[in-house]
Amino acid sequence: MGNINQPTITSSGILRPTYVEVNLDQLTANLRAIQAQVAPAKVMVILKANAYGHGLVAVAQHMVRVGADYLGVAFLEEGILLREAGITAPILVLGGILGNQVPQFLAHDLTLTASSVEKLQQIDAAARSTGRDARIHLKIDTGMERIGVHYYSASPLLEAALRCEHCQVEGIYSHFANSDAADSTYARLQLARFNQVLDFYQQRGLPPPMRHMANSGAILQLPESYFDMVRAGILLYGIYPSGETARTVAVRPGLAWKSQVVYFKVVQPGHPVSYGSTWQSDRMTRVVTIPAGYGDGYFRSLSNKAEVLIRGRRYPVIGRVCMDQLMVNIGWETAYNGDEVVLLGQSGDEQITCEALANWAGTIPYEVLTNINTRVPRVYLGGAGTA
Numbered sequence: 001m002g003n004i005n006q007p008t009i010t011s012s013g014i015l016r017p018t019y020v021e022v023n024l025d026q027l028t029a030n031l032r033a034i035q036a037q038v039a040p041a042k043v044m045v046i047l048k049a050n051a052y053g054h055g056l057v058a059v060a061q062h063m064v065r066v067g068a069d070y071l072g073v074a075f076l077e078e079g080i081l082l083r084e085a086g087i088t089a090p091i092l093v094l095g096g097i098l099g100n101q102v103p104q105f106l107a108h109d110l111t112l113t114a115s116s117v118e119k120l121q122q123i124d125a126a127a128r129s130t131g132r133d134a135r136i137h138l139k140i141d142t143g144m145e146r147i148g149v150h151y152y153s154a155s156p157l158l159e160a161a162l163r164c165e166h167c168q169v170e171g172i173y174s175h176f177a178n179s180d181a182a183d184s185t186y187a188r189l190q191l192a193r194f195n196q197v198l199d200f201y202q203q204r205g206l207p208p209p210m211r212h213m214a215n216s217g218a219i220l221q222l223p224e225s226y227f228d229m230v231r232a233g234i235l236l237y238g239i240y241p242s243g244e245t246a247r248t249v250a251v252r253p254g255l256a257w258k259s260q261v262v263y264f265k266v267v268q269p270g271h272p273v274s275y276g277s278t279w280q281s282d283r284m285t286r287v288v289t290i291p292a293g294y295g296d297g298y299f300r301s302l303s304n305k306a307e308v309l310i311r312g313r314r315y316p317v318i319g320r321v322c323m324d325q326l327m328v329n330i331g332w333e334t335a336y337n338g339d340e341v342v343l344l345g346q347s348g349d350e351q352i353t354c355e356a357l358a359n360w361a362g363t364i365p366y367e368v369l370t371n372i373n374t375r376v377p378r379v380y381l382g383g384a385g386t387a
């Protein structure tokens with residue numbers, strides 16, 4: 001396997017007929033809409049999980065070009081890939097860290113999340129021995145129980161951070177568990193707990209480090225949580241975090257997943273289609289085969305549930321989705337080898353949304369996007385240098 005961000009293009013430059021198309025200009029428009037909503041707060045652009053399936057390096061380079069203030073990834077390795085691609089913007093690694101990773105963070109100038117006194121001491125010690133100061137953000141757990149020091153026992157971490165000699169404490173943050181829910185009770189409780197922790201600085205007459213808490217749900221529903229910066233993930237990619245979240249910022253999806261008809265046939269009644277023989281027709285019908293499957297991240301649970309678009313019309317996926325192929329019933333309508341097939345996105349007046357795919361598959365839009373794997377090449381439209 002090569003660089004995880006490289007599209008699957010053969011040495012002769014041939015692209016697979018199944019690909020993801022990313023409209024960079026739409027991502028810019030989404031960023032601008034978020035910036036307008038949260039200003040003067042800054043926006044951290046969240047790029048974890050291959051930029052929610054959109055392609056880590058390409059999206060990062062574009063976002064930096066159009067003025068992203070800060071980048072956020074989940075893992076050290078994602079941060080290193082960005083540095084190796086020449087990106088010099090500040091990058092916060094949001095996930096938990098292991099002591100032996102700290103020198104790598106420092107070598108690549110990645111901002112660390114310090115989520116306990118012990119982790120802070122490991123960071124300080126590694127920074128002392130490598131002679132490079134660490135840039136850190138303190139992580140407060142206000143009700144997620146994932147990583148971070150509990151809000152009710154945060155003071156020792158904040159104290160230790162003040163005494164830390166080889167760390168620059170640049171930020172302090174927390175994370176919402178339920179900010180996309182219609183009922184904001186729990187989000188408001190978490191926000192109150194974070195504010196309580198921040199009183200530490202006021203009581204000492206100290207300016208707090210950069211404070212951030214809001215993810216997409218809170219950007220949409222909880223302006224009180226914007227602080228100095230927000231962390232925009234799914235909203236930047238034009239998807240609302242849940243069906244019940246208020247849509248106070250207008251964004252549109254920037255990703256489409258397309259393929260082509262690779263085979264056409266007429267299927268007789270009583271002749272089942274695909275593994276397990278789970279679907280058959282009671283009349284003669286036309287069936288086309290598409291070269292995409294669960295091995296690309298098109299969930300097997302979409303079998304006999306999803307629809308695709310061909311020539312602006314909706315058709316059902318029939319039988320089991322295979323690893324590399326799936327079949328579609330076009331009834332007695334027309335399709336030819338080479339016709340475009342839209343798995344996710346728009347064709348004519350019809351659209352397959354990320355939410356629809358998620359509902360059919362029994363999951364959430366986040367998983368639909370991040371599941372489109374790296375076997376599927378990413379093709380970029382718009383952005384700098386193109387008309």
Ligand SMILES: *Cc1c(COP(=O)(O)O)cnc(C)c1O
Nearest residue numbers: 046094175215216231232233234
């Ligand atoms: C993923 C993540 C985000 C972004 O979440 P969205 O719901 O996609 O906006 C923000 N902060 C942290 C810590 C995250 O892990």
